[in-house]
Structure formats: structure tokens, C-alpha cells
Amino acid sequence: MTIKRVGIVGSGxxxxxxxxxxAKAGHEVVLRSRQQATADAMVxxxxxxxxxxxxxxxxxxxxxxxxxxxxxxxxxLHELADCDLVIESVVEDLDVKKELFKELNHICKDDAILxxxxxxxxxxxxxxxxxxxxxxxxxxxxxxxxxxxxxxIVTPLTASEETIDRVRExxxxxxxxxxxxxxxxxxxxxxxxxxxxxxxxxxxENGIANRDDIDTAMKGGCNFPMGPFALLDLVGLDTSxxxxxxxxDEFRDPxxxxxxxxxxxxxxxxLGRKSGVGFYDYx
Ligand SMILES: NC(=O)c1ccc[n+]([C@@H]2O[C@H](COP(=O)([O-])OP(=O)(O)OC[C@H]3O[C@@H](n4cnc5c(N)ncnc54)[C@H](O)[C@@H]3O)[C@@H](O)[C@H]2O)c1
Numbered sequence: 001m002t003i004k005r006v007g008i009v010g011s012g013x014x015x016x017x018x019x020x021x022x023a024k025a026g027h028e029v030v031l032r033s034r035q036q037a038t039a040d041a042m043v044x045x046x047x048x049x050x051x052x053x054x055x056x057x058x059x060x061x062x063x064x065x066x067x068x069x070x071x072x073x074x075x076x077l078h079e080l081a082d083c084d085l086v087i088e089s090v091v092e093d094l095d096v097k098k099e100l101f102k103e104l105n106h107i108c109k110d111d112a113i114l115x116x117x118x119x120x121x122x123x124x125x126x127x128x129x130x131x132x133x134x135x136x137x138x139x140x141x142x143x144x145x146x147x148x149x150x151x152x153i154v155t156p157l158t159a160s161e162e163t164i165d166r167v168r169e170x171x172x173x174x175x176x177x178x179x180x181x182x183x184x185x186x187x188x189x190x191x192x193x194x195x196x197x198x199x200x201x202x203x204x205e206n207g208i209a210n211r212d213d214i215d216t217a218m219k220g221g222c223n224f225p226m227g228p229f230a231l232l233d234l235v236g237l238d239t240s241x242x243x244x245x246x247x248x249d250e251f252r253d254p255x256x257x258x259x260x261x262x263x264x265x266x267x268x269x270x271l272g273r274k275s276g277v278g279f280y281d282y283x
């Protein structure tokens with residue numbers, strides 16, 4: 001039972017990226033945003049991204065056209081009814097995601113797999129909102145999804161082996177490298193990455209070094225492609241705060257307690273690249 005038709009819910013940074021990956025890999029993709037205009041804008045952005053790849057000689061025109069022909073955009077959740085796999089990638093808020101799983105459970109066909117792209121939240125809580133917890137798991141793509149090789153497949157206690165095998169096959173077809181991880185906050189990458197990012201904010205707040213020197217140090221000293229503040233801006237400061245809150249809730253480790261500066265910046269609407277201002281100014 002190979003996955004052919006994929007539903008993506010959420011039109012943010014990650015929803016758009018995952019849609020591009022799935023459609024390029026040959027899947028039919030149904031993109032759902034709460035507003036039709038946003039869903040249509042996602043398809044327009046996808047077309048722009050594919051055109052850039054054609055201009056750079058990385059994609060044939062025929063492949064661009066075939067990819068676009070596989071994508072439909074909708075504001076109606078019911079259009080996901082016959083998808084084999086639905087990946088939700090809406091805001092990192094457990095109540096919102098639980099409500100969405102409840103709705104998807106009623107709408108989607110019985111053998112559909114329902115997956116979440118959450119960065120940290122307990123997948124089991126979403127699974128238990130459905131009547132098919134054995135068909136629920138996490139499929140955690142990284143940002144930007146078209147460029148990043150890794151996908152964490154997150155297995156809650158309830159997931160069946162068949163579900164994980166089908167999702168692993170989907171990830172393989174998408175050309176990504178899957179790793180398996182249990183349903184614990186932060187999974188592998190964010191559980192290791194976020195104490196580092198949070199401590200970088202602490203270092204800045206304590207005046208140990210300035211933003212540019214911290215970013216320069218981690219690039220030059222660890223060979224990282226970008227420093228912690230550039231990475232926080234890329235992830236989004238609201239998403240980063242939600243990730244740290246979820247990690248702290250689960251483990252009560254002080255390294256996960258979000259730094260006050262991060263919380264204040266989110267309150268001020270400085271969310272990083274997506275809002276135009278974060279630790280850096282993108283305007
Ligand atoms: N940003 C990253 O680097 C990254 C990486 C991997 C996974 N994720 C995860 O992907 C998911 C989406 O993150 P993103 O970075 O794309 O965020 P984003 O802010 O770019 O997009 C969030 C989307 O959720 C929608 N949304 C907001 N409130 C909603 C509601 N009440 N009901 C339905 N939809 C709602 C928004 O309209 C938007 O389309 C989150 O679970 C996040 O943890 C993010």
C-alpha cells in the first residue's frame with residue numbers, strides 16, 4: 001500500500017517546503033490552508049521556486065510542469081478525504097493540533113495515516129484524539145524542507161509497525177534520510193540543539209559577547225554553516241519559544257527554560273525572518 005496522495009495542512013514555512021518535496025517526488029499533493037487565497041499563494045510560491053530551479057539548470061521544464069500538475073490547493077479540509085497520508089504542519093500549539101487530528105480522523109478514509117510535523121509536542125496526545133492511534137506518527141522535516149536531508153520518524157507507543165514502514169517508504173521516495181525516534185519532546189535533533197540555542201541567548205543577555213561574535217565563533221570554531229542567532233531567526237522565534245516550552249514542560253531541565261529575551265522578542269512580534277526582524281533585520 002504505497003502512499004500516492006498526500007495532504008498537507010498549514011501554509012507556513014514548513015507546509016510549503018514539505019509540499020514541494022512530496023510533489024517533486026511524484027506524489028499527488030493537496031495543500032490546505034484556512035483561506036483559499038493563502039492556499040493559492042502557496043502554489044504560486046511553489047511555481048516561483050520551481051522556476052528558479054529551472055533557470056539554474058537543476059530542473060527540466062517538463063518536470064516543473066509535471067510537479068505543478070500534481071498539486072491542488074484548497075481551504076476545505078474535506079478535500080483531504082481520499083489522501084493516503086496527511087501531514088499537518090500548523091502552528092506549534094498542542095490544542096490546535098489535537099482539534100485538527102479530531103477533524104482529520106472523521107474526514108480521512110479509514111486506512112489513511114495521519115502524521116504531524118511537530119518539532120517537540122507529544123505525538124501520542126494527537127494519536128489519542130483519533131480512532132486510529134495505530135495509524136498516527138510524527139514525520140519531522142527540517143527547515144528548509146527541500147534542502148535538508150533528514151526526516152525524524154517519531155513513533156508514539158500506539159503506532160503500528162505497518163504505519164512506520166509505510167511512512168519510511170514515503171520518506172525514502174522523497175529522497176530524504178529517515179531516522180527513527182521515540183515520542184519524547186525534541187526527538188533527537190531539537191533535544192540536543194535547543195539547549196545550545198537557548199544558552200546562546202543567555203550568553204548574549206549576560207553580555208559575555210555580542211550577537212555577531214557569538215555567531216562568528218560558532219561558525220569558525222565548530223564549522224557550523226550558521227551561528228545560533230541566524231538559526232533562531234530561520235526557525236522562527238515563536239516556534240523556537242514553543243519548542244523550548246515543550247522541552248521544559250517534559251524534562252524540567254533549566255537548560256530548556258526559555259531565556260526571558262526570547263519571550264520578550266516574541267511578545268514584540270520580532271519572530272525572525274518570517275516577520276522581517278529577529279536577532280537580525282531582514283527588511
Ligand atoms: N520552523 C521550523 O524550522 C520548523 C522545522 C520543523 C518543524 N516545524 C514545525 O512545523 C509546524 C509549522 O511551523 P512553521 O515554521 O511552518 O510555522 P509558520 O508560523 O510558518 O506557519 C504556521 C501555519 O499554521 C497556521 N495556523 C496558525 N494558527 C492556526 C490555527 N489556529 N489553526 C490552523 N492553522 C493555524 C498558520 O496560518 C500558518 O499557515 C510546527 O509544528 C513547527 O514546530 C518547524
